Amino acid sequence: MAHNTPTMKEIAKRLGVSVTTVSRALQNHPRIGLRTREQVHELVQEMGYVPNSTAIYLKKRCTFNIGVVLPFLTEQFFSLAISGIEDTTTKQGYSVLVVQSRNNFEREKAAITSLIKHGVDGIIVSVASETQTYLHLDEAQKHGVPVVLFDRVIKRAPNSCVYSDIVVGAYEAIAFLISRGLRRIALLNGPNTLQATEERLRGYVKALQEYEIPVNIHYIKSLNLTKEDTIRKTNELLNLSELPQAILAFHDYIALDSMQVCKERGFRINKDIFFVSFSNLSFCSYLDNPPIASIEQFPYEMGEKAAQILMNDITNPGSSIRQEVVIKSKLIQR
Amino acid sequence: MAHNTPTMKEIAKRLGVSVTTVSRALQNHPRIGLRTREQVHELVQEMGYVPNSTAIYLKKRCTFNIGVVLPFLTEQFFSLAISGIEDTTTKQGYSVLVVQSRNNFEREKAAITSLIKHGVDGIIVSVASETQTYLHLDEAQKHGVPVVLFDRVIKRAPNSCVYSDIVVGAYEAIAFLISRGLRRIALLNGPNTLQATEERLRGYVKALQEYEIPVNIHYIKSLNLTKEDTIRKTNELLNLSELPQAILAFHDYIALDSMQVCKERGFRINKDIFFVSFSNLSFCSYLDNPPIASIEQFPYEMGEKAAQILMNDITNPGSSIRQEVVIKSKLIQR
DNA sequence: CTGTTAGCGCCTTCAT
């Protein structure tokens, strides 16, 4: 329970100077004797002195920690986003506190409270599928802790946010399938609480309408993102008298589970039924029959951008205006 | 740059009591007026007071943060381990600072220094493939920050560590292949710096010897865990006049890349050449031809155990004796 | 039951 790092006080004592002098030497303050500065730096090396950022916090009011709250680290999409966040924040001396919400609203709320308690200087959030409100984000703002949302954003929230142009992505995916001569296209969509769900639907409908294909309500399923639900809804699609020829999945994980159901029921992937999905996860390249296309959303870049905005909000608390950044997605054919 | 959380001082002022009283009320100190306590709690709610753990740190000498350093969050193995760590530490009010080393020693070293600077109470490390020394871990110990290693451990290090019984795992994997009638078995092993590499080799050799199969030195390759190297070494194996019938891979990611090379060169997976690997990653179940067996290493449990040991080291700094915990692995046939 | 005092490690005026 006790860090025993040497303190400035000890260095000062061994050098027979005041703590102030040591402090200034460490900050390369101009008005300090060259000789003294050198001695201090030597001793710092020798004693392995590390400044106590916790104490600095009390003065400067910042911990150089930021918090990240997201559904699952195990989804590559999010771990890539973390990498983007980490790379831009560490450059500025910030570390990253990671908490998983597991798509549970209560956990998400607790995570944010906990992060505030731990004194983070800012928070980046990708909300849980359950989350329907942004009041828990307000709490952070109230404490002067800026919040930036990414990917799973709540657009009516007052926070800056970074997300990809899902409507366009979904539109292009459907257009691609239609160009392949497919017309009966189903949509395994996400939970209705998510903005991203609505946008996929918009792109889907838009493309169908443009190509004058009637929208079949039975082809549109809303999932809660659990495996069981994916299996159930896929079976519902496969039980229809007018079988869909293709499925646009909410993301690759959903596609994978759905594809498995199809295979088990004797459908040949990308022959009897085609798949297109979001995320473009790298491991799909190992599949014999991956989705024929996937919408790359550049999670690393999204994390990067979100971190940049947050860093800016932290550094210039005054000038922080709400930003909405759209990362262009890209349809990758396989 | 400024958290504007209400402080105890303000609560005290509004209630016309001293800060101490508020402090005690908050801790449910026995010697405090019931009435006062209630008033304090009410005001805390109303003002949204959150204790400043940074300030508490100065007294208690603990930040309730722990650091985790590991190669890649994008490897499911590690993100599962994080979940195990997170679940056991959050129970005790600790948060997790995550830093990725990307298998680079310098990054790992910098990560540890940074974590110390951020005042973490303890650190959990899975070392980079490049790492050959544990001197950078000593630095933490010197600062009174306990360190626990997991999975990628350095066993001659003075730290507690948690790892799986790789020798047994490799042995069972090879025995399994032999029981399938395969005798020419190659080993795509990890970098020689890792303990885990040597252990895989031990298990491999032991099994072959027990079944009186000569060890062919050309069947044993040491990889640096990059994709390029995996491709190169797999090609070397496939160029041998006596082709291996099976390959034991360092882990599933290696197996996947290696399998792809085999496929490209016209070998049929699990017909012409069989694969077995470590990790038992969930997404392998989506493959048409996954490795016929994989050694499950229970990363979640490993993280959990490492966190438990660390929590104990932090809470009882005196009684911390070096522990070495072995998590039993399990051969999963597919 | 409550208040006073001192101090955790560091930074920042204000003096010297």
Add this chain to the structure above:
DNA sequence: ATGAAGGCGCTAACAG
């Protein structure tokens, strides 16, 4: 060029 003093938010003796 250097020191002394005060304070960031909180806790913990020590007094009442």
